[in-house]
Amino acid sequence: MIQITRKEQFATPTILAEKGSVLVEKMKAEYAAGVMQFEIDRTVYADANVKATLVKIQNYKCCYCEAKIGHIDDGDVEHFRPKKAYKQSEDDELHRPGYYWLSYDWDNLLLACTKCNGRNKENLFPIMETSVRASSHLMNVGDELPVFIHPVLENPELFITFDNNVPKPIDGNYRGRMTIKYLGLDRPLLNEDRGEKLDDLKLLFTMFALIPNTPPELKARAFKNLKKQFDTKTIETAEYAGMFRAFFKKYPISV
Ligand SMILES: [Zn+2]
Known part of the structure; x- marks a missing residue:
């Protein structure tokens, strides 16, 4: 999980600003009249343009686990604050209404x-x-x-790091720990996929370090290759950038 930058060219999609705002005003009036459950229009918040914009902003990655979302149909528009009801803890009852007024709020959509x-x-x-x-x-x-942790409004890397391919809360912090647990950021299949990708990189490191008497020109080439790995795997657009950043932080490349 890394921080997502919402660049200026990606303004609030028109359908949210226009149709979404009208629907929110309607819900506010209904709330005043005592309504506690609202009709929320999926065709508005999950409109194709909203989704396509989110896909571009997030570099075709899931906002939480950073896995690549291969096709536009693979991802879901997610409400950070739940729109219909919420629970404070697993054992808590459902409280209604949820954050209905944020159903079409750009900052609440990921x-x-x-x-x-x-x-x-x-x-x-x-x-x-x-x-x-x-x-x-x-x-x-x-x-x-x-x-x-909100991946746009906060920097998740201040809370979550990686022990190899497995996410860990920095100094055991509560918010990092809860985010990992309830978003399933350490689920087995995800750990496995990250592990395979990290192993490829580790192999390069091992080759670089273990071959004795490596001629300087070969060392220079290996370093160049590692530098390329660093450049391509830690940028915002890269899959699992958070994990690779944590790895390179622990094993900085130097000649
Ligand atoms: Zn995910």
């Missing part, structure tokens, strides 16, 4: 792979200090500190 989206999190959305929970649009979500 693209997740189907695995992360169909994850253990569901409606679980714990916050650090429950007394400031925004239970309606009349309250301010800015007062809340969500337990889960």
